[in-house]
Amino acid sequence: MSKPRGDRQVPPGVREISRDSLNDLVTLLASEGLPIEDVAEPERRFFAFFNADGATVGYGGLERADGDMLLRSVVTTPKERRAGYGRMLTQWLIAEAERSGAGDLYLLTTTARDFFAKLGFEVVERTSVPPAIAISREFSSLCPSTAITMKRRLRAEP
Numbered sequence: 001m002s003k004p005r006g007d008r009q010v011p012p013g014v015r016e017i018s019r020d021s022l023n024d025l026v027t028l029l030a031s032e033g034l035p036i037e038d039v040a041e042p043e044r045r046f047f048a049f050f051n052a053d054g055a056t057v058g059y060g061g062l063e064r065a066d067g068d069m070l071l072r073s074v075v076t077t078p079k080e081r082r083a084g085y086g087r088m089l090t091q092w093l094i095a096e097a098e099r100s101g102a103g104d105l106y107l108l109t110t111t112a113r114d115f116f117a118k119l120g121f122e123v124v125e126r127t128s129v130p131p132a133i134a135i136s137r138e139f140s141s142l143c144p145s146t147a148i149t150m151k152r153r154l155r156a157e158p
Helices: 021-030 087-101 112-116 137-142
Strands: 013-015 042-052 056-065 068-076 104-108 123-124 146-155
Touching: 013 056, 013 087, 021 042, 021 056, 042 068, 042 087, 056 087, 068 087, 087 112, 104 112, 112 123, 112 146
Parallel strands: 068 104
Antiparallel strands: 013 042, 042 056, 056 068, 104 146, 123 146
16 A cells, blocks of 8 residues: 655555545545645645555645645544544654655644644744745635644754
8 A cells, every 4th residue: 555755655554645536535625614626736745544444534635835835634534533543644744744854834724723733733823924835725715814824843943
């Protein structure tokens, strides 16, 4: 199930989704009211996460924006909610952003501020994000202006 990505390996239990196989992800995101309009665009990597039985437990993605990244669309399947998978998915995505060399990881949320705060994200002003993040479709048009902006530093300041 592992798929090579450059010099990195995606571990068993996690599969990077190709652009031509986004249907299940899009269906779940739409049912949860999360943005779907740009998931197939370049600079976005989405992953499916599986339990020990091989059943899909959730999805999440990363979007590159110059030297930083956006955490995108972390969602667990309804049947797997409250089982700790959301935390596991997010921790894996944070580590993948670090492996990818991102300096900071940003996200927008309307409902999960406390969840992400427990994973090291801090609330920041939406106007404080770098220009490459601010012009992304996620920030500029897909998420409501009332969404909370959060940031997690991945690399120490020089």
